[in-house]
Amino acid sequence: MKRVKAKVSYDGTDYAGYQSQPNMRTVQSVIDKALVKLHKDKTVYSVASGRTDAGVHAFGQVIHFDTPLDLPPDRWRMALNVLLPKDVRIVEVEFVDEEFHARYSATGKTYMYKWSSSEIQSPFERNYAVHLGKWKPDIERMREAAQYFIGTHDFTSFCSSKTATANKVRTVRELTLVEQGEELIMTIEGDGFLYNMVRTIAGMLFAVGIGWNEPLDMKEMLEAKDRKKVGKTAPAHGLYLMNVTYNH
């Protein structure tokens, strides 16, 4: 058996999220279906670095799976892409040793969150950026607020109340806000993220940007360790999983 690591890009628009669910079209289910086909109907399950929600996109999701088949990495990529729908693409394949685990070996993740300040929302960005409409967030205030998230914190206030994980301490190593033309792009990098954590941070930075909150509120909200103290989660379709890092 060989362990295969693959980097996956997908447009999450037409998926009910990453993880397989009965009777739902999910990214994992189309990948596993392609794997089963390549293995002549023998069941093969892929393991991802983590799930993403319905509508969330990826440039650099990482998966692994084990296979008895003997194909070079490029052929793996091409064979899977022939079987996959065009909104899911395998962009890279490599062999890894059996200690590698897409989820447990991950040492960091990078997400991007995208807003658009175009006057009228373009039909071409409707699923790929959150339209700011009449809102003109103050980027400097957002940058000031962002500083409170950097470092190691208990993120209980900034994840879904449905988060199952007991340990809610995470380290955010980088959090930047950059304007590119009509786009406002938040990039966040850390050792790992709780369920809805990136979207909750994005939602609160937006709230600071438009004056609903003060930058310093972020500090108090983190210290409160109470999801109820924090406002709305930002919409799914602005979020992209960019990269997963490993020590290997």
Next chain:
Amino acid sequence: MKRVKAKVSYDGTDYAGYQSQPNMRTVQSVIDKALVKLHKDKTVYSVASGRTDAGVHAFGQVIHFDTPLDLPPDRWRMALNVLLPKDVRIVEVEFVDEEFHARYSATGKTYMYKWSSSEIQSPFERNYAVHLGKWKPDIERMREAAQYFIGTHDFTSFCSSKTATANKVRTVRELTLVEQGEELIMTIEGDGFLYNMVRTIAGMLFAVGIGWNEPLDMKEMLEAKDRKKVGKTAPAHGLYLMNVTYNH
């Protein structure tokens, strides 16, 4: 009655083309449905500068319609956008005199055709650019071929054999090929285009780029006035209607 001119942008992916057809989701049908709703169920028909095929996009389609309603242009735009699906947007509205006609008053049109040379087709470009894959067209050869289309010609060889229009003489005023990162963009401007004319020209420029045809073949093909002498039409999803010009 007032005549309203509106500029429309749409993502053609989920539409069976521009023009209304029974039991099909078309761009015109969703626009006319919104107009009927705004006019309290009185039938209002819009007239466009021309139809576009299934999968073809627009940044600057132009329509007109007549209305007894008294709304300022900005309110027209907002009222229609509230009723329209998000893949169709009214980007501009102005009042015009009753001699204005979206189709018959048009003096020129600009189309864009987009190819992508990314190694692996991105899930995000699958409906918005034609993936070149292993093909590496020679842009200089394409530019040389493009020169033969500029000017006034009979384009019988370069339109669909189903074209109903009798007069197939058209003037191409500009035809450029530009590389932007991993994209190859053809822009064509002229007084008007026959059915499938832009896609047939794009298909033949590609054929020249990859060596299937010589640039000089374009001249012979034009002179032959025979669609059967010309190769395949390029796919719909690379095509965008950018702009329609009027004398007013």
